[in-house]
Amino acid sequence: MTAIPAAEWREHLDTMITGLRDTGALTDPRWIEAFRAVPRHVFTPHLRDSEGRDIDVAEARQAWLRRVYQDDSLITAVTHEPGLGTDVPTSSSTRPGLMARMLELLQLREGMRVLEIGTGTGYNAGLLTHRLGACHVTSIDIDPTLIEDARCRLHSLNLAPHLLVGDGLAGVPDHAPFDRIIATCAVPGIPLAWITQLAPGGAMLVNLRGEIACGTLCLLSKDATGDDEVIGPFLGIAGHFMWARHDPARALPYGIQSTSERDQTRTTTDPGTVATIAHDVANPDFRFLVQLHIRGIRTLAAPPGQPVPTTIHAAATDGSWATAHIATGKVAQGGTRRLWDNLCAAHTLWCALGQPPPTRFGVVATPTAQFAYLDHDRNWTRWPLPLL
Ligand SMILES: C[S@@+](CC[C@H](N)C(=O)[O-])C[C@H]1O[C@@H](n2cnc3c(N)ncnc32)[C@H](O)[C@@H]1O
The missing domain is CATH 3.40.50.150 (Vaccinia Virus protein VP39)
Incomplete structure (x- = not known):
């Protein structure tokens, strides 16, 4: 990319820095100086729009610069x-x-x-x-x-x-x-x-x-x-980075397994329990605990396309899955783990612990053992983390 004259981008950069200072994200004068000296657009010539198409810089340079200097992540x-x-x-x-x-x-x-x-x-x-x-x-x-x-x-x-x-x-x-x-x-x-x-x-x-x-x-x-x-x-700062992966040609560090019909069980549970959990599945504090409690969980939501959710669906990378019907209490589960049962246990624990937010958790990591803990590293309420 040929260098864009400073007159075209300087104002956009200054506006971005003012915005970052106003929100309190940028306070240290030495970092303010670094953000001034290192213009972001130099690093983002290849952008993609929401449909994954390349955005042509030459065609719409001012619109592109506005986008680059917004406080947004840019898929590259x-x-x-x-x-x-x-x-x-x-x-x-x-x-x-x-x-x-x-x-x-x-x-x-x-x-x-x-x-x-x-x-x-x-x-x-x-x-x-x-x-x-x-x-x-x-x-x-x-x-x-x-x-x-x-x-x-x-x-x-x-x-x-x-x-x-x-x-x-x-x-x-x-x-x-x-x-x-x-x-x-x-x-x-x-x-x-x-x-x-x-x-x-x-x-x-x-x-x-x-x-x-x-x-x-x-x-x-x-x-x-x-x-x-x-x-x-855990700082409770929203950051959802892409996975570290071992293979540059793959996007995810794990495969997603499927289950067979033979693995399935069908039961009925108390619809009140399903409704209570349905109420909390969107709660970020609950989701945080579920993530610690059910290793490899990758979906926890009402399936898409339901205008008013009628079921809760959970799935994990090992292929385990569960669907619970909110009105009837009918539960179907498949795979090597019983995810619905795990989810109920996580909900009971989360309530018993006083519905803690992520900031009440921390991590201890050594070469031989790693765990997340609640409130204090000597607390026995803890969850093992994988050794990498
Ligand atoms: C969110 S981007 C990094 C943003 C970057 N710090 C910047 O300023 O543009 C995440 C990066 O991590 C890289 N990545 C993923 N797995 C990795 C691994 N195992 N080792 C090193 N880099 C990895 C990806 O290729 C990707 O470029």
Whole structure:
């Protein structure tokens, strides 16, 4: 892309920065300066509209610039996911307001070494490099074409952090240890390499999530003794990053299994219970607990196309599923787990615990055991997380 004259984009950038300051996302003068010096449009020449079509920059440059400088995430790559039969986003430029909050949460000081997992467009790597200097920033992406593009864009602004192609779940041992790790792709547990490659006293900001709830950014720190343990709270900041995956050609890190007719059971339950759970399935606090409680759950909702929901449907990546009819209490379940029974247990627990929001939860992660806890890491109300 040929350089766009500053006169055309400067006002859009200033408006975006004013907006981020007004919402409180951007407060630190050093980050404000970085957002001024690293224009977002340089990193987002290839956008797609909601139907997945390329947006032609040359045709509608002012409209495109307005879009780039909104506080929105911008999809920049999609991959066809056979398990879902649809295209799934595989890279984006994160919403600037979220990026600003995350960068400020890192509490960077001069001289710190940072690892970013998920280079994507290179925009965040550019902001970090402007702030810390190239030799303090390492960024890795699994998709080689993204790294190539990011390198060119960063170069055009005289920014040259260490960029690598690879599976960021293994970290970057050659450049470790890192004082900070920021992951801009989501994980279901904390990868072992991130724990061991974090310097004593370091911190990592991670989107630890499942499929049915967001708001799960986690700020985990390692104490100064350097033991391989990180601990910290869920922040309750809405962040729903794309999954970290092992294969650049796939969008999801897992396959979705199907079940056979033989696995099915049909029962009837108290319609009042179904109605109570139906009332709470949209509650983000309930969904957060369900996500911890039922490993691999990927759907929890009324099936689409019901003007007034008449059933609750749940499904998990292992192919287990359940449908409960709100008026009659009829329940059908299939697969290796009985998801309806699991859902009822999660609801009973959530009520017994006082309907806690995500901010009452935290995470402890070591190389051999990881769990989410309620209120305190010594509390035995805890949920195991997968070891990666
Ligand atoms: C939301 S985008 C990152 C946005 C980016 N930080 C920016 O400023 O544009 C998520 C990125 O994570 C990358 N990714 C997914 N799995 C990965 C993995 N295992 N290792 C490294 N990068 C990965 C994707 O290719 C994608 O570019």
